[in-house]
Amino acid sequence: MKLIQISIFLENKKGRLLDVCSLLSAGKINIRALTVAESDNFGVLRVVVDKPQEATTLLKAHGFVANLTEIVGVEVPDKPGGLADVLKILSKHNINVEYMYGFLEKSSNRALLVFRFDNSDTAIEVLKTNKIRVVGQKDMGVL
């Protein structure tokens, strides 16, 4: 039930994000979610794509440093307090969120978020026990 994220090291240089996107585009790889975390001189681009293995091979062949990370997709009720409820459950069980970001979703009756936890398995178990829907690659339309 886990999702695979590709993390890519990028220097803070003009056009580097464009380089990655152009490369993925040329490889006919579709980006489903994306976020950039930044430091003074570099950033880490995190993407969820439809063909993660293929995308990674392509990126590495073009000299990018990239690795794969397991993340967890969570369906959050699209209403005030929806995210807070999920976070409350995680907090109660001492589960730390390293980072999280939103998912591109065309149908709008649900909000999809992806989480990076210290320990994905424990997190998934806790979420499921508390009747929070955890979604896999297939549900997210990335397979």
Next chain:
Amino acid sequence: MIWNEKMECMGHEDLKNIQSERLRNLVAYIYKNSPAYKIKLDAFGISSRDIKSVDDIEKLPFTTKEDLRDSYPFGLFSRPVKDINEIHVSSGTTGNPTVVGYTKDDLKLWAEVMARVLCCAGAVPGDMIQIAYGYGLFTGGLGFHYGAIEMGLSVIPASSGQTKRQLKIMQDFKPRILGCTPSYALYMAEEAKALGMKPKDSSWKIGVFGAEPWSEAMRKAIESTWDMCATDVYGLSEIIGPGVAQECQHKAGLHLFSDVFYPEVIDPKTGKNVKEGGKGELVITTLTKQGLPLIRYRTRDIVSIKYEKCKCGRTSPRISKISGRTDDMIIVRGINVFPSQIEHVLLGIEGTQPHYQLIVDRKAGDLDELDVLVEVEEKIFSDEIKKLRALEEKIKKEIESVLGVFVRVRLVEPRTIERSEGKAKRVIDKRAL
């Protein structure tokens, strides 16, 4: 004023006789007292009997920094450690630093040559000197200290750093002489201006600047900003520390005290002496040292030498300003830095491939800055920024502890460091030296 007129103004023939006698004694002394040198000389099939005059010096083998490293810490010394009164340490190329030792007589020699330096720069007994070179394992502070006391100056052992305090001491005590690195002299000028002081009103009239390369443009900047006479001092810890050569007020080359430090200029490739006046690597033999005398030490500094008598009356040979190095050593804020030291640190940090580059820069009126670029490899890459930041910090701390110099570490993408013929360009020096 000339501190040791007899030695500094001696006719060339007399000087040569003294050098020849000292060289013969030196070779006999080292052969007898330094087991490591004995092996070296035996391997070369040479003994003091082969040395008739100083012209025979070319028959002797060179000594290199690697020889010192291989005999770390005291293996090349010609005296047992109990006879050594003072020990100093400077950077080595990898692993072990370079260790030098002084007997009581060596310390007297150091005081003597540094007294010559200070006189040569224009100091007179009774002057006050502010010594803003670092005191400690670095030879700068203590070398100046001993020389200043020897020639009868009032010494302020300020050591390096704490700029506001340096400036207050200058304003309140009014020393006429300043000793520090040239970049620190400019840095202090900026600080002084920021504090609302007028550098031109300062009490410093003579500067004795060294421990790092600097240009004529920098000299002009220092002289016009502080309204002082800025002179260049040369030295290296292996020979004695500061005190090997010094400019007089005519600033026409640095007078090298060749009665005690015999200079040669060689072609670094062939090892042969270059034609008189030609550029090459400076090689120095310490003619009278006891603790760690060195035969034909390769300084790796590129200079030329002229032998005519100077307008100041000194007959000592004069070396040009250092115009480069024959190795990849760089001097950052007066500290010797070898790229191999950084390579060593990176190798030691798990998973870090040593693809790195050093960028040295010196903005106008500021101190040297050293950036270390490290290419990120898959093994050390993480999707978490905090882990990458922690890696940067770890590399920074380890490099700083090895070099003793502040650095900035920047992670860069793989294969972004320029490679020429497959070999990475390790150092980019942007300073106008």
